[in-house]
Amino acid sequence: MDIFIQLLINGILLGGAYAGLSVGLTLIFGVVRIVNFAHGEFLMIGMYATYLLVTQAGLNVYQSMLPVALLLFALGFGMQKLILQPIMNADPHMQIFATVGVSFTLMNVALLVFGANVVSTPNSVNAEPWSLAGLSILPGQVATLCVSLLGALALRIFLHRTFMGRALLAISQNRSAAALMGINIRFAYALAFGLGAACVGLVSATLTTQYPVFPTVGSYFVLVCFVVVVLGGLGSIAGSIAGAMIIGIVDSLAGFYVSTGLKEVVYFAIFILILAIRPAGLFGKDKGV
C-alpha cells in the first residue's frame, strides 16, 4: 500500500511537469488552431537558457524563470508572426509542416551550438528529498507542480478577467465572429502563441532541477504532451491539467507494475484509443475530425 501511495504521489508530481507544458500547447491550439510540433523545442531552449543563466549569469534556477519565460514569449510571438501568419489560410498540412520544420531546425541548431552532450544545470537550491511518513518527495518536483498550477491559474484569470483574454476566448469560439467584433486577430494569435511558449518557459526553468538538457530532450516531453492534451480535449486548460495528472499517474504505475520499457507503450496505446473512439478528448467539446 505504501508503495502504491508513493507511486501515486510520484505520478501527480510528474503530472505537474506535464501540466505546465500542456497548458501552453492547448492554449495555442485553442486560439490559433495549430498543433505546435515545435513545442518540445521550446522546452529545450528554455532549459538551455536556464542552464546559461545559472552558469554564466549566476542566477539560481527560480530567478531565471522570469527571463526565460520572456525569452520564450518572444520566440513564440515571433514564430507566429513571421512563419505561421503568412500561411494561416493555406492548407492545414502546411502549418504542420511549418511547425515540424521549426522543430527540426531548432533541435539541430542546439546540436550545432551545444553538441550532443547531456548537460546538467548546477543546482544552488536545496534538492534533498523530504521524508514524510515513510514517503519521499523531491522539492524540485513540488516546485514544478506549483509553478504549473499557478501558471494555469494566472492564465485562467487572464483569459476570463481581462479584455484581451476574453478576446482570445472569443477567437477560440468563433474566429470570424470575433474578427467582426473588432478584435485584432493577427495580434491575438501572436499573443496566444507567445503566452503558450511562456508557459513552457516557466516550467522549463524548474525542470532543470530534475532533468539534464540535451538537444532532443523536447521530443520526449512533447509526445507525452500531445497525449495529455488530446486526452484532456485540445483547447481545454482544465482538461489538460486533468489529462496531465492521469498520464503522470499512468506513467508512474505502469513503470512499476508493467515495465519501465513499456510504460510509454501503455499511454500511447491509450492515446491511439482516445483518438479513435473519442477524438474530442475526455473533457473536450470539439471534434478532432
Place this chain on the structure above:
Amino acid sequence: MTKKSKNPLRVLGLVFLTALLAIPYAVQSDYLFHLFILICVFGSLATAWNIVGGFAGQLSLGHAVFYGIGSYSAALLLARYGLSPWIGMLAGMLASAVVAVLVSWPTLRLRGPFFALASIAILEVIRLLVLHESDWTGGSSGVSLPLDIGLQWMVFREKGYSFALAYLFLCVTLLAAHGIRRSRFGFSLFAVREREDAARAVGIDVVRVRIAAAVASAMLASMIGTYYAVYLTYIDPDTTFSLALSIQMAMFALIGGLGTVLGPLVGAAVVMPVAELTRAWLGSYGNGLHGTIYGIILVAAVVLAPRGIVGSLQQWMDRRSATGPSSAGSAGSIGPDGGTSGRNGQEGMGGQRGGIPVLRAAGLRKSFGGLAATRDVSIELMRGEILGVIGPNGAGKTTLFNQLSGYIAPDEGTVQVLAGDGTWRKPRTACEFARCGVGRTFQIAQPFSGLSVLENVMLGAFMHTDDPVRARASAREILAVTDLAPHADKEARSLTIGGLKRLEIARALATRPSVLLLDEVMAGLNPADIDRAVALIRRVRDAGVSVLLIEHQMQATMALCDRIVVLDLGAVLTCGAPADVVRDERVVEAYLGKGFSHAESA
C-alpha cells in the same frame, strides 16, 4: 491540365531520370554512387509516402514504421535463418500491408494534425516494442547483417551494382505512383482528399480507398526498407523507426511537390546533395548542420513555395498555356444530344412514365437530440416523374434528403431503391446508394476544386468504368448536355455559381443514375440560369431519370414538377399535383401562419 501543357514537363522528367542514372556511371566515384543511392532510397521513400500524404491527403509522420518493418523482416530472416533478403523483402511487404490495414482502422476518421499525431504515436509504440522484445529483435544493440556477396544477397563488391538495384527499386516505386495517379483509384484518392461527401455521392467507398492507399504506400516503403538495411549492413530501432526519417520522407515530398508523381524524387535529389555535401565537408565539426539545413529549407519551402518544385513548374506551364491561343481544348466535344441518347439507350427505360415506383421510403424517423427532424415520413418516387419536396425552413427537407441518399441513417424506417436489374435494394451507406443508381447534388456546391471541370465529371463516370479514356469520353458527353463543354479544362473553382450548380448535376449524371436527387439547384441563380436549369432538368427526365428535388424557387418548382410533397414540422402535410397543393389551406398556413389564411378567406 491539358495534354499539351503536360508534354514538356514529361520530357523534362525523362531527362531528369536519365541524368540520375547516367551521372554516377559517367563519373565512377564511390562517393557519388553512395550519394545517388541515397537519392534513390529517399526519393523512393518520399514517393511512397506521397501516395498517402499527397494523393490521399493524410499527413503521416510515422511512415518509418513500414520502412522499419521492411528492414527488420529482411535483417532478422537473413541473420537468424540465412534466408535471402529477397524473401525477407516479400515477407516485409506482406507484414507492412497487414500493419497498414490494422493501423488504418483507428485512424481513418482523423484529419490533419490528429492523423499526424496518431501516426507518430503508432511509430513510437512499435519502436518501443522492438526495443523491448530484444530476444528476437536484438533490442537497442540492433542487428548486423552477414556479408554474403551476390545478387541473391543484394550485396555487391562494386557500388555500381548496388546503385543499379536502388535505381530499379526507384523505378518500381515511381511506376506504381504513376499508375495510381492516372487510374480511377488515383482520381478517387483526390476526390476523397478534397471532399469526402461529394466523393461518396459518386459512389466512392471512402474507407476502402484510404486503406488501399495506405497498403500500397506501406508495401513500397517496406520494399525500400529492405534494400537500404542490406546496403547499410546494420540496423537498430532508433534509426529505423525514427521520427526524423518519417519527417524527411514528408519533407522531400513537400519540397518537390505534394501529390505530383515526380515531385518527391525531385525534392530528394535537390535537398539531399546539399545536406550531404555540407556534412562531408565539415565532418564531425558540423554535427547538426545538415539537420539545420533540412529544417530551414523545409520552413522556407512551406512559406515561399508550398506547391513544391514540380507543383510550381506545373502551375507556371498551365498559366503559360492558358494565355496561349489554342487553350480551349474542346476539340473532342460531342453534339448536345449525343450524350443523353447514349445514356438513354443503356438504361433502356426512357419514356414510360408513372405507375412504377423507383424509390420508396417508408416510415422514416430521425431525431437529433430532442428535435424530431422527420417524423414518420413515407414517400414514393415514380419512374420518370419529377417530384418536388417543399416546406418552410426547418420542415425537415434536408434531413429527408440525406436519408434518401444514405448520408444520414434513419432511426426507424426504410429506404428502398429499384436497382437496374429490377430488384429492390436496401442500400445503407452513401456509396451504396450511389451504386444502386441514386445520384445527388449538394445544396452548397461541392466541387473537387483542384481538379478541372472535366475531371470532376470523370469522377462520376468512373463508377461504371475503370478506363480513364472511356470515363473522359462519357464525361465530355455529359458536359455537352449540361452546357459546360466550353469550361471543360478550367479549374472547377473558377466557375460561376450557375456553372457550379450545373457541375453538381453533371457529376451526378455521370454516375448514370436512375434516380436524381437535386438539393436546391436553383437557389441563388439569376433568371437566365434558372431557365437553363429548368430545361436541363426536363431533358434529364426525358432521358429516363426520375427526379426528386428540394426547392425554394416556387415558380420553377410549380412549372417543373408532376407532383409535390409538402413537409411541415418533419411530417408529410399533403401531396398532390402542384395546382392542388398551392390551394391547400394547410399549406398556406404552414408557410404564412394561420392569420394569413384567415385573412385571405375572409
